[in-house]
Amino acid sequence: MTIVGKVGMLLAIGWLAALSSPQARAASVEELLAEINKLPPKERQGRLEEGAKKEGVLSVYSNQGLDTIRAYAAGFGKKYPFIKIDSSRLQGNKGLERILLEHRVGKLQADVVGVDFDFIAEVLKAGILARYDSPEKKHFPSQFWDKEGRWYASDYTLVGGDRL
Secondary structure: OOHHHHHHHHHHHHHHHOOOOOOOOHHHHHHHHHHHHOOOHHHHHHHHHHHHHHHOEEEEEEOOOHHHHHHHHHHHHHHOOOOEEEEEEOOHHHHHHHHHHHHHOOOOOOOEEEOOHHHHHHHHHOOOEOEOOOHHHHHOOHHHEOOOOEEOHHHEEEEOOOOO
């Protein structure tokens, strides 16, 4: 998948993350996502962008290299200049431990996390990932989501962060 394609996936995830109130939990995030997915494409896009404008920030924990993080942020910023990308580079076990700890204490700061594929099972088991039936799903092999609709394509996944 190209950088543009990955940026598109990150955009969709980011829009969704920006739509809910700061007090929302994962279950209500998933309900909101299910509601939005029922809308016609143009209305869905408008609602996502409206919510993203209100939030203004997309918090990303990434395991990618700095050049890749910058490329994603630059591509995102060109198309959606009204959203600031706040990214933190978290790698390996230390990154996973921070994500798990923040989740356990109810203070996960990220809207989107990128972890090594080796750690997906632990993140799934912890209940961190939100379900999202993306219209982009048809462009990805089925190995990138589970039967419950939790995504882990391109190392990035939508989470029901406590800031959502």
